[in-house]
Amino acid sequence: MKVERVISDTMDQFPIGMRVLAVDDDPTCLLLLQTLLRRCQYNVTTTSHAITALKLLRDSKNEFDLVISDVHMPDMDGFKLLELVGLEMDLPVIMLSANGDTKLVMKGITHGACDYLLKPVRIEELRNIWQHVIRRKKLDRKDGSNSCSIDKPLIDSGDAAGTENVDPTGKLNKKRKDQNEDEDEEHDENGIDDEDTSTQKKPRVVWSVELHRKFVAAVNQLGIDKAVPKKILELMNVENLTRENVASHLQKFRLYLKRISCVANQQANLAAALGSADASFYRMRSLNAVGNFHTSAGPDQLHNAAFRSFLPSGVFRRFDSPQMVQLSHVQNLGNSSNNRSKLQSYLIPGNHNANILQGRPMMSLELDELQNSKGVNRIGQLPSVDNTTVYPVSGSLIDTRCSDNQHLGVTVSPLILEGSTQLPSLHASNSGGCISATGFQNWSTLPDFTSAAPASGQLRDSKADIQGHTSTINCTADQIIRCAPHEWNAPSKDSPFQSKISSCAMNSLIPVNCDMDQLGQCLDQNNQIFNGNMSLDSVEPSNFGVPLSIKYSKVQNLALEPSVTEKEGYLTVQPRPQGSYINNTMEPSDIEKEEYLMVQPRPQGSYIYDDFGSLEDIASAMLKQGQDKDEPADCDFGCNAYSLGTCILD
Amino acid sequence: MERNPMRRQLQTLRKSLFDQGYLDDQFVQLEELQDDANPNFVEEVVTLYYRDSGRIILNIEQALERKPFDFNKLDAYMHQFKGSSSSIGAKKVKAESTLFREYCRSRNGEGCMRTFQQLKKEYATLRRKLEAYFQLARQAGPVETACRPK
Numbered sequence: 001m002k003v004e005r006v007i008s009d010t011m012d013q014f015p016i017g018m019r020v021l022a023v024d025d026d027p028t029c030l031l032l033l034q035t036l037l038r039r040c041q042y043n044v045t046t047t048s049h050a051i052t053a054l055k056l057l058r059d060s061k062n063e064f065d066l067v068i069s070d071v072h073m074p075d076m077d078g079f080k081l082l083e084l085v086g087l088e089m090d091l092p093v094i095m096l097s098a099n100g101d102t103k104l105v106m107k108g109i110t111h112g113a114c115d116y117l118l119k120p121v122r123i124e125e126l127r128n129i130w131q132h133v134i135r136r137k138k139l140d141r142k143d144g145s146n147s148c149s150i151d152k153p154l155i156d157s158g159d160a161a162g163t164e165n166v167d168p169t170g171k172l173n174k175k176r177k178d179q180n181e182d183e184d185e186e187h188d189e190n191g192i193d194d195e196d197t198s199t200q201k202k203p204r205v206v207w208s209v210e211l212h213r214k215f216v217a218a219v220n221q222l223g224i225d226k227a228v229p230k231k232i233l234e235l236m237n238v239e240n241l242t243r244e245n246v247a248s249h250l251q252k253f254r255l256y257l258k259r260i261s262c263v264a265n266q267q268a269n270l271a272a273a274l275g276s277a278d279a280s281f282y283r284m285r286s287l288n289a290v291g292n293f294h295t296s297a298g299p300d301q302l303h304n305a306a307f308r309s310f311l312p313s314g315v316f317r318r319f320d321s322p323q324m325v326q327l328s329h330v331q332n333l334g335n336s337s338n339n340r341s342k343l344q345s346y347l348i349p350g351n352h353n354a355n356i357l358q359g360r361p362m363m364s365l366e367l368d369e370l371q372n373s374k375g376v377n378r379i380g381q382l383p384s385v386d387n388t389t390v391y392p393v394s395g396s397l398i399d400t401r402c403s404d405n406q407h408l409g410v411t412v413s414p415l416i417l418e419g420s421t422q423l424p425s426l427h428a429s430n431s432g433g434c435i436s437a438t439g440f441q442n443w444s445t446l447p448d449f450t451s452a453a454p455a456s457g458q459l460r461d462s463k464a465d466i467q468g469h470t471s472t473i474n475c476t477a478d479q480i481i482r483c484a485p486h487e488w489n490a491p492s493k494d495s496p497f498q499s500k501i502s503s504c505a506m507n508s509l510i511p512v513n514c515d516m517d518q519l520g521q522c523l524d525q526n527n528q529i530f531n532g533n534m535s536l537d538s539v540e541p542s543n544f545g546v547p548l549s550i551k552y553s554k555v556q557n558l559a560l561e562p563s564v565t566e567k568e569g570y571l572t573v574q575p576r577p578q579g580s581y582i583n584n585t586m587e588p589s590d591i592e593k594e595e596y597l598m599v600q601p602r603p604q605g606s607y608i609y610d611d612f613g614s615l616e617d618i619a620s621a622m623l624k625q626g627q628d629k630d631e632p633a634d635c636d637f638g639c640n641a642y643s644l645g646t647c648i649l650d
Numbered sequence: 651m652e653r654n655p656m657r658r659q660l661q662t663l664r665k666s667l668f669d670q671g672y673l674d675d676q677f678v679q680l681e682e683l684q685d686d687a688n689p690n691f692v693e694e695v696v697t698l699y700y701r702d703s704g705r706i707i708l709n710i711e712q713a714l715e716r717k718p719f720d721f722n723k724l725d726a727y728m729h730q731f732k733g734s735s736s737s738i739g740a741k742k743v744k745a746e747s748t749l750f751r752e753y754c755r756s757r758n759g760e761g762c763m764r765t766f767q768q769l770k771k772e773y774a775t776l777r778r779k780l781e782a783y784f785q786l787a788r789q790a791g792p793v794e795t796a797c798r799p800k
Contacts, residue, residue: 028699028734035683035691072729098733120676120737123683
């Protein structure tokens with residue numbers, strides 16, 4: 001696949017001629033905005049529909065430098081558009097609204113907006129919007145990854161910016177440095193990506209569905225902990241794609257996963273609760289169990305749904321290789337402001353190689369159930385499942401929902417969290433099949449949701465998720481790595497999920513303020529696609545393995561991110577006791593043991609823009625590291641120490 | 651001081667709109683955007699506003715006929731309406747919109763209805779005044795204005 005690059009002619013006179021896409025359903029405001037922008041000598045295109053805007057952006061790659069969008073629009077929520085654009089096109093987006101509530105502005109920020117303007121907008125404010133374009137370019141160029149929205153220390157194989165943790169980071173730092181050097185070299189090699197100038201326009205790579213799918217497949221194949229941009233790039237084998245592009249995308253993906261991991265957290269807890277009995281299969285650490293669920297009505301339903309995490313144990317049983325499922329306690333996401341349900345993340349340790357996921361899905365998260373029942377109702381049922389019945393999950397956990405066809409019981413309830421998407425809470429179970437079991441089901445067979453028609457939208461969503469939400473590191477890690485596949489292609493049974501999952505996983509490495517919305521979105525997407533596709537009969541060992549060895553550390557300090565140490569190019573967030581950095585005592589081998597179970601995106605039912613697919617769940621399946629002996633510090637966010645293992649199926 | 655009496659009249663009318671609180675600074679912003687390339691910009695925007703917002707007013711009216719009131723919906727409509735109104739600098743209309751939204755939030759149906767009536771009055775008054783203003787402006791002929799440097 002060829003990636004086209006277009007360099008604008010007008011870049012010399014930048015910011016004059018900067019190409020802006022303005023979206024607002026109110027014609028008066030739109031006309032005003034257009035005139036103001038023209039007065040600033042920008043090149044303006046307007047549309048009153050978000051869908052049209054997306055289409056324009058997708059069709060003509062590299063035709064726009066900046067997007068300005070209203071928040072309230074009838075056909076699509078402005079925040080959703082924001083995410084999609086950020087994820088797919090990596091363009092700076094400015095939000096516009098007559099409402100200047102702090103909450104809304106915060107929402108804009110968490111969704112990745114570069115700026116938030118209040119209507120009526122004044123020309124002085126518009127004169128300076130070009131800075132966002134430059135900033136993004138500079139950041140992209142600088143470390144080859146990352147857009148301005150993410151300036152947090154994401155430790156990424158390619159990212160040098162991280163504030164990584166102090167600790168045992170000596171090694172990692174060095175590694176990172178090496179990688180940076182590597183990056184620099186690559187920079188030089190890439191003729192086009194010239195070091196120069198802020199005025200030089202860098203050709204933008206658009207991550208189309210197809211491209212992203214390849215990316216995810218590559219990540220899956222490599223394993224989350226081994227997924228370094230260089231290797232991903234090689235596997236992807238796409239012309240004109242640079243390592244920086246991949247690194248940048250990887251970073252976003254991780255963020256995304258992290259976001260969804262919040263949701264997964266809850267699920268993990270649930271799973272933990274369920275699976276705790278079966279020690280041999282998993283270790284559950286601090287299962288918060290059901291208790292942690294928030295049963296929140298409405299948008300929070302999803303949260304609950306998250307709980308429906310799958311029980312890893314079941315899965316493991318299936319596979320011959322005993323995998324340990326470790327459920328991490330559920331961490332509540334710190335963002336209490338939004339009723340986020342606590343995410344429980346649990347890690348399911350397992351062999352990387354184990355086909356853990358093969359076969360039946362482990363968990364049945366009945367998202368939909370949750371959905372309907374507003375919360376935890378379902379969860380309550382879970383505990384009833386004892387170890388023995390844990391698996392096949394499908395049977396026990398899933399309430400009949402999955403009864404038809406899929407054995408996949410796993411319904412990964414996307415941990416979508418509340419958020420803008422009022423996710424109808426995972427309706428995990430689609431009428432047709434089990435909810436999302438797909439996620440777990442076989443990792444290998446994660447359906448490749450990429451392109452289902454509706455999916456495309458969804459995928460975008462997930463992409464949006466990935467977009468760097470500025471990680472407010474407040475969220476203690478437990479971002480579950482969700483394997484929310486960015487792109488959920490039309491579910492094809494045999495398509496490997498893995499790619500998706502791993503991609504999800506990647507994203508959630510970074511603990512960020514778990515933005516439920518986003519998770520939801522991701523999940524949603526997944527779900528949609530999942531609908532019906534979940535026939536996980538075919539379990540093929542897939543490469544899906546989402547190597548999530550992420551140890552999330554609770555980040556008490558805003559500063560950041562939990563010490564994220566990079567292990568083998570994989571982001572591991574160490575859980576830290578409140579306020580402190582922990583030495584990463586986990587040996588890489590330990591991490592290796594852990595597998596993640598990715599939560600399957602929930603099938604259907606969820607709207608693309610809402611609901612987070614089961615992948616989220618997957619992400620949430622962060623298993624707490626076995627080594628983590630201590631009870632995770634009580635952190636509001638997610639998992640304290642868990643390492644997300646990647647479920648890599650051979 | 652304008653020698654042209656019509657111009658003088660126009661300016662007086664304009665000033666009164668501001669002094670009486672019908673328009674605010676946003677209207678001045680619109681005027682500043684008017685130039686040779688866009689000679690009737692202000693009138694265009696105002697016309698567009700009245701056309702589009704008329705639709706919203708209708709929606710609100712219909713919503714107010716259904717009992718019980720769906721306050722969330724009313725609030726959403728009004729939010730939209732307020733955004734438009736503030737874009738043209740319709741000060742009094744905007745104030746009524748704000749009040750209406752407060753009543754929506756406090757679930758005060760009576761307050762909503764009263765405020766809405768008041769809002770419609772202000773809305774109609776402003777329209778009349780602006781129409782008169784534009785008509786006078788057209789009659790007064792094009793004005794020599796300093797061209798904004800491009």
